[in-house]
Amino acid sequence: xxxxxxSGATGKVGRILIEKVLEDKDLKLVGxxxxxxxxxxxxxxxxxxxxxxxNINLVCDFVTEKNIELIIDFSRPQHSLEALRYAxxxxxxxxxxxxxxxxxxxxxILKISQDIPLLIAPNTSMGIAILKKxxxxxxxxxxxxxxxxxxxxxxxxxKDSPSGTALNLKDQLSxxxxxxxxxxxxxxxxxxxxxxxxxxxxxxEVLEISHKASxxxxxxxxxxxxxxxxxxKAPGSYNMQDxxxx
Numbered sequence: 001x002x003x004x005x006x007s008g009a010t011g012k013v014g015r016i017l018i019e020k021v022l023e024d025k026d027l028k029l030v031g032x033x034x035x036x037x038x039x040x041x042x043x044x045x046x047x048x049x050x051x052x053x054x055n056i057n058l059v060c061d062f063v064t065e066k067n068i069e070l071i072i073d074f075s076r077p078q079h080s081l082e083a084l085r086y087a088x089x090x091x092x093x094x095x096x097x098x099x100x101x102x103x104x105x106x107x108x109i110l111k112i113s114q115d116i117p118l119l120i121a122p123n124t125s126m127g128i129a130i131l132k133k134x135x136x137x138x139x140x141x142x143x144x145x146x147x148x149x150x151x152x153x154x155x156x157x158x159k160d161s162p163s164g165t166a167l168n169l170k171d172q173l174s175x176x177x178x179x180x181x182x183x184x185x186x187x188x189x190x191x192x193x194x195x196x197x198x199x200x201x202x203x204x205e206v207l208e209i210s211h212k213a214s215x216x217x218x219x220x221x222x223x224x225x226x227x228x229x230x231x232x233k234a235p236g237s238y239n240m241q242d243x244x245x246x
Contacts, residue, residue: 001025001026001027001028002026002027002028002069002070002227002228002231003028003030003067003068003069003070004021004027004028004029004030004068004069004070004071004072004227005030005031005032005033005065005068005070005071005072006018006021006029006031006032006033006071006072006073006074007032007033007071007072007073007074007075007079007080007083008033008034008073008074008075008076008079008080008098009032009033009034009045009048009058010032010034010038010040010048010058011074011075012216013074013097013216013219013220013223014032014074014075015048015049016216016217016219016220017072017074017220017223017224018032018045018048018049019049019051019220020217020220020221020224021072021224022051022054024224026228027070027224027227027228029045029054029056030056030065030067030068031045031056031059031065031068032045032048032056032058032059033058033059033060033061033062033065033075033079033083034058034060034075034079035060035075035076035078035079036060038058038060040058041058041059041060042057042058043057043058044056044057044058045057045058062082062083062086063086068090068092069092069093069231070092070093070094070095070227070230070231071083071087071092071093071094071095072094072095072097072223072224072227073094073095073096073097073098074097074098074219074223075098076098076100076159077098077100077101077102077105079098080096080098080101081105081108081109084096084108084109084112084118085112087112087116088112088115088116091115091116092116093116093117093118093119093227093230093231093233094116094117094118094119095119095121095124095223095226095227095230096109096118096119096120096121097121097122097124097219097223099122099160099163099164099165099167100159100160100164110237113235113236113237114235114236115235116235117230117231117233117234117235117236117238118235118236118237118238119226119227119229119230119237119238119239119240119242120237120238120239121222121223121226121239121240122163122164122165122167122168123164123165123168123194123196123219123240124218124219124220124222124223124225124226124240125211125213125218125219125222126218126222126225126240126244127211127213127218128165128196128211128240129222129240129241129243129244130244131169131196131198131209131211132169132172132240132241133241133244133245134209135169135172135173135198136172136241139176142173142176142177142200143176143177144202145200145201145202145207146201146202146203147200147201148173148177148182148198148199148200148201149182149183149184149185149198149199150162150166150169150170150173150182150183150184150185150196150197150198150199151184151185151187151195151196151197151199152165152166152184152185152186152187152194152195152196152197153186153187153188153189153192153194153195154186154187154188154192154193154194154195155188155189155190155191155192155193156188156189156190156191158188161186161188162184162186163186163194163196165194165196166184166186166196167184169196169198170182170184173198192213193213193214193215193216193218193219194211194212194213195210195211195212195213196210196211197209197210197211198210222240225243226240226243229242229243
């Protein structure tokens with residue numbers, strides 16, 4: 001079994017991850033963390049999700065943790081960087097599901113990936129991985145579009161806008177589009193776990209390719225798939241498409 005630590009265990013996806021890791025026969029939950037400001041520090045991870053106590057308490061300091069073989073991070077940028085620095089020191093693979101990093105922070109992340117296996121996943125769902133593969137395989141068609149937009153919608157409490165997924169899609173598309181800024185339209189309302197639509201206009205017609213998450217559990221399930229795939233890989237930067245290309 002792979003000793004798994006959840007960074008950002010009190011978040012929406014983090015709490016689901018606790019349940020999913022406990023259910024997985026190949027993984028063993030050994031810890032969870034939150035920021036120093038969390039009111040839940042010291043609380044048992046089982047109680048955190050309304051289950052019986054696991055005798056595993058929520059921490060903020062990675063130095064106190066031992067025997068971690070995999071970290072799955074869905075936290076906030078500063079806490080993620082602390083997790084990554086610890087992971088590099090202890091040679092631990094990391095699935096990074098956190099978004100909202102600035103350029104300096106992301107450059108540090110790329111440097112850390114030279115020393116440990118690091119899967120960077122602004123979106124851990126299988127659907128977005130497939131969407132990105134479709135984009136990759138449709139470059140010539142996409143190049144011929146007269147206009148191209150990305151629409152994204154998330155719950156009203158999401159901190160970053162545009163979403164990390166939308167920015168990641170923009171980066172991918174910008175690699176083969178001939179200049180010009182690719183517009184992202186963002187909406188923050190309701191409780192949507194995430195919706196992303198790529199809208200391509202051609203002469204006399206419009207093509208839309210959409211992905212809609214109806215349940216946050218898909219992100220936890222995808223992160224676990226990613227973690228199992230990553231744990232025996234060589235140091236380097238990986239993404240979700242790498243998993244489905246294997």
